[in-house]
Amino acid sequence: MKRSKPTDSSSKPKPPSPKRQTLGELQDLQRLMAKTVMRPLTPAAKMNPCWTDGTPTRNVVAGFIKPNDRLTAFERLQLYNRQYWFRLLDCFYEDYPGLRAVLGERKFTRLAREYFSACPSASFTMRNLGQFLVHFIESHPKLVAPENQLALDMARLEWAHIEAFDNAAETPITPDDMLDADPQSLRLGLQPYLTLLRLNYPLDDFLIAVRRDQGLRHEASNAMENQRKRLPNKFKNFQRSKTIYLAVHRHRNSVFYKRLRADQFALLTALREGSPLEKAFAKAVESGSAARFQPKQITKWFQDWSALGWFCHRVEAKSK
Amino acid sequence: MPANRFNAFTDYGVGIGLRIPHYKHIFEKKPVVDWFEIISENFMCDGGRPLEMLDKILEQYRVVQHGVSMYFGSAEKLNREHLKKLKQLVKRTQTPWVSDHLCWGSVDGRYTHDLLPMPYTFAAAKVTAQKIRETRDFLEVPIAVENVSSYAEFHVSEMTEWEFLTEVVERADCGILLDVNNIYVSSFNHGFDPFHYLNNIPAERVAQIHIAGHSKYRKYILDTHDHPVIDPVWKLYARALQLAGKTATLLEWDDHIPSFDEVHHEALKANRFIQQTETAIA
Incomplete structure (x- = not known):
């Protein structure tokens, strides 16, 4: 027997409902768009016409972006692609004026492009854009050759400057707080905003001059920028080599670079690494200037450093 | 509607964005300003001069926080460290x-x-609203979301921008920071009627209004915040006030920043429209 088709209305074919996006599809779309927006520009500052697999980028973009009556999908997304790179490069120019002066415009821009391609921002704040730069330069020496050591020193100094500018300040310890402490067991912390650096080039005065030339750091905002800002590049020919020891720190909310002696540097580094006071002294003596290492002088160092607020309780001691 | 639950029942007037080039003028002259808007991320640090400056401002002025990196519409989860800061x-x-x-x-x-820009889909609206709710519950203050200016649209969109905005704020039960300049910019870039946009959003949820300038090119407009507000945007502002009532208003000026007085003078032009609205209501 031939079965008749059901005739009730509920079984009639429904008009196809528009397919709705799922959360997974939203995530895939955002990954694809982010990949497009974050791809390096061509030397002419345009969106790369060739996609990662060799197909035309315009075809990829046309798959998810609508054109309008004036712009193609490619041209519309290119606005975001250009803005992404201009924004990052502007921020990098402001945060690393010394490195830019050392490397020159072209090499600095190439370094920045390679760096952001390898290490896209992993922080909500652009303040941290350079957090992996020192490691990146160490692992990509060709990008800064032949100024390798100079560039590395400058990157370390400029990151220390950023840290000194707005890192946390713990409650300082005064000399009176240390009076009854046992030097064999006393462990002092150093302020989070303080960075100790051994540099192969005397870059402190150089960077001060560069920064004075540059002016104030810009703020985050949600505005598009019309064009990249350019800085003068008159400090390009800096070459003298000489080992210096620096404390990059903050005092009354201004950043300072304080030169240290080798034994001071060794002493403070040992304290930062967690050595008790007595052992830190021993390391300072080992650093080679024991003849000048007098108790009266040490007292003066500690008075000076305490006055600057450099000492605090060690973080692990606080958490206990 | 001078105050509502989305702006904590406050009655703020006309403010401007707090910007570094104006610090000296503000601290020396102590100008009368209804309120300052700060970019939250500029002060989400652990110490140093940014917080010192902020504390000095807070001694004398009312401040409202405006963020640029919460990314409610990202499909991934909220960043807890960001929220804590x-x-x-x-x-x-x-x-x-x-x-x-x-x-x-x-x-x-x-x-x-x-x-x-968001793809205007129900899936996106759902995840966005959920993250706004989580943020509000964590911060324990009302949240207002701002319509952005945009330069691209997605094939996958299932509704208009104003329908999407409405869908999100009603799902999240949050406020709107209505940027009338952004509506103007997007209306040019995407070819819609900006007044139709304004007329089709829940005006009772507007907690604050942004006004700003922009840069017009032959084929598109960029939202550059580096010019005075143009007349068509003032007209949109006037319409927004008709719909939402007197609302806290903020002028954004982020690039090629002129003197404090010039920025403040530009912002205070908003008072003329606010007074017209109040007269009309009376």
Whole structure:
């Protein structure tokens, strides 16, 4: 027997409902768009016409972006692609004026492009854009050759400057707080905003001059920028080599670079690494200037450093 | 409607964005300003001069926080560390409400530092609203989301921008930071009627209004915040006030920043429209 088709209305074919996006599809779309927006520009500052697999980028973009009556999908997304790179490069120019002066415009821009391609921002704040730069330069020496050591020193100094500018300040310890402490067991912390650096080039005065030339750091905002800002590049020919020891720190909310002696540097580094006071002294003596290492002088160092607020309780001691 | 639950029942007037080039003038001259809007991320640090300057401002002025990197529309989960820092700042500023953008900008923990446009889909509205709710519950202050200016649209969109904005704020039960300049910019870039946009959003949810200038090119407009407000945007502002009532208003000026007095003078032009609205209501 031939079965008749059901005739009730509920079984009639429904008009196809528009397919709705799922959360997974939203995530895939955002990954694809982010990949497009974050791809390096061509030397002419345009969106790369060739996609990662060799197909035309315009075809990829046309798959998810609508054109309008004036712009193609490619041209519309290119606005975001250009803005992404201009924004990052502007921020990098402001945060690393010394490195830019050392490397020159072209090499600095190439370094920045390679760096952001390898290490896209992993922080909500652009303040941290350079957090992996020192490691990146160490692992990509060709990008800064032949100024390798100079560039590395400058990157370390400029990151220390950023840290000194707005890192946390713990409650300082005064000399009176240390009076009854046992030097064999006393462990002092150093302020989070303080960075100790051994540099192969005397870059402190150089960077001060560069920064004075540059002016104030810009703020985050949600505005598009019309064009990249350019800085003068008159400090390009800096070459003298000489080992210096620096404390990059903050005092009354201004950043300072304080030169240290080798034994001071060794002493403070040992304290930062967690050595008790007595052992830190021993390391300072080992650093080679024991003849000048007098108790009266040490007292003066500690008075000076305490006055600057450099000492605090060690973080692990606080958490206990 | 001078105050509503989305701006904590405050009655703020006309403010301007707090910008570094104006610090000296503000601290020396102590000008009368209804309130300042700060970019939250500029002060979400652990110490140093930014917080010192903020504390000096807070001694004399009312401050409202506006964020640029919460990315409610990103498909990934909220960044808890970001939220904790934001809450510390909320406690410091006592901001009556917090605003950020109806956009996305991060994926898989990588940040574009841009306000990328949303695909206007129900899935996107749902995840966005959920994250706004979570943020409000964590921060314990009202949230207002701002419509962004945009330069691209997605094939996958299932509704208009104003329908999407409505869908999100009603699902999240949050406020709107209505940027009339952004509506104008997007209306040019996408070819819609900006007044139709205004007339079709829930005006009772408007917690704050942004006004700003922009840069017009032959084929598109860029939202550059580097010019005075143009007349068509003032007309949109007037219409927004008709619909929402007297509302806290903020002029954004972020690039090629002129003197404090020039920026403030531009912002205070808003008072003329506010007075017209109040007269009409009376």
